[in-house]
Amino acid sequence: MPSRKPRGPRRTTRDAPRPNPSGVHFLASNQIIDGLIRSCAPAPADLVIEFGSGNGAITAPLTRTGARVIAVERDPAFARKLRTRLDDKENLRVVTTDARTFPLPRKDFLVVASIPYSISTSLLRRLLNPGGGTPRKAGLIVEWGFAKRLTTAVPRTAELAWWAARFDITLVRKVPAHCFRPIPSVDSAQLFIERKPQLSKGEGRTLRAMIEAAYLSPRHGVRNVVTAATGTRSPRLVLAAGLTPGTRADTVKPAQWARLAHLLTAHGEPQRSGDCSPACSRQARKR
Numbered sequence: 465m466p467s468r469k470p471r472g473p474r475r476t477t478r479d480a481p482r483p484n485p486s487g488v489h490f491l492a493s494n495q496i497i498d499g500l501i502r503s504c505a506p507a508p509a510d511l512v513i514e515f516g517s518g519n520g521a522i523t524a525p526l527t528r529t530g531a532r533v534i535a536v537e538r539d540p541a542f543a544r545k546l547r548t549r550l551d552d553k554e555n556l557r558v559v560t561t562d563a564r565t566f567p568l569p570r571k572d573f574l575v576v577a578s579i580p581y582s583i584s585t586s587l588l589r590r591l592l593n594p595g596g597g598t599p600r601k602a603g604l605i606v607e608w609g610f611a612k613r614l615t616t617a618v619p620r621t622a623e624l625a626w627w628a629a630r631f632d633i634t635l636v637r638k639v640p641a642h643c644f645r646p647i648p649s650v651d652s653a654q655l656f657i658e659r660k661p662q663l664s665k666g667e668g669r670t671l672r673a674m675i676e677a678a679y680l681s682p683r684h685g686v687r688n689v690v691t692a693a694t695g696t697r698s699p700r701l702v703l704a705a706g707l708t709p710g711t712r713a714d715t716v717k718p719a720q721w722a723r724l725a726h727l728l729t730a731h732g733e734p735q736r737s738g739d740c741s742p743a744c745s746r747q748a749r750k751r
Contacts, residue, residue: 490518491578491605493643496654497522503603503636503656504574506531513599515563515577515587520546526576527553538562563587568597578605578652585610592627592657594668602657611635611653617717622679629671629718632658660722664729670694671725678721682714686724689713694728701727 491497500522506512508530517523517535523546526533535558537543543560550556559566563579564586579587584606591599606614615635619625627633639652663671673693681689686702687709699709705724707716 488518488580489644489646489648491521491639491643492645493639496605496639496643497525499636500578500603500605500654501525501529501576503654504576504601506574506576511569511571511573513566513569513573513575513577515566515575516580517546517558518542518578520549522576522578523556524550527556530555531574533557534559536561536563536566564590570597572600573597575599575602575604577603581607581610581648588614588627589623592631598659599657600659602655604655604657605639605652606655608638608651608653611655614655618715619718622675625675625679625718625721626672627718629675629722630660630663632656632660663722663725666729667722667725670728671722674721674725675718678713678716682712684713685710686713686716690724690728698728698731701731 504512506526506529510531511534512526512529512531513534513536514523514526515536517537518539519542520535523533523535527550533553533556535543535546535556537546537558537560540560543558547558550558564583568590575591590596591602612635613620614624614627614633616624619628634656636654636656639654641647641649641651644652670693674689677689677692678684681692684692686707687697687699690702691697702709702711702724704727705720707720707724
């Protein structure tokens, strides 16, 4: 008689996901919250932005770091309760607005937040694309699958590669669904993001052009990508970046593209025609 497979722990009614029409899930693990805050190590001189403050589970311990905290909460009821609960915190400002439209500071800032799943991509676009303020560090809770896509060695899209070339993005840990109330149907993850040294304008243009060209023609060799992006051939610099002219574009890591962009710019190789068009970017993101 075949042996039965061992059963995992039975999920109790208490742990099962319950109907949640609002779609809001609050982080309820003090251990995860403490680790999230420690990852960014906010100090009294820092400005910290928290998106989706909700019931203040992260906001309250953030204020105890002494940093200036801006809590961004779209729901007026949650924002009102948060102001009442933490009325004695002089280093806290609660702003009732959508995280996707909140004006990002031009000066240095940190982000510590448990991001609503539904706005993860749009919020990361605001935080990690140039053109507005970008955080020096960010400790984020996001959906598990989203975190895996962000941290794969060779990202699936040009947009993700562009982010990974300019920021160190680390998957710190899995955050089980039972760490939230109400309990969602999927697990989450803790991400740590840190901005790399600022690129020059020339490096940024060359990097962006190469990434777009690579994701439009992923089976092409690096030499062809460089030619398409800059209009020149630079096999010596390709080798100096740790690649070969024939290395397929879909095997190159973002950090390698960044290294190559630095070498090309330092040696005066021009970027062919400025940043790729919005249509080019959209096509690359669809791949």
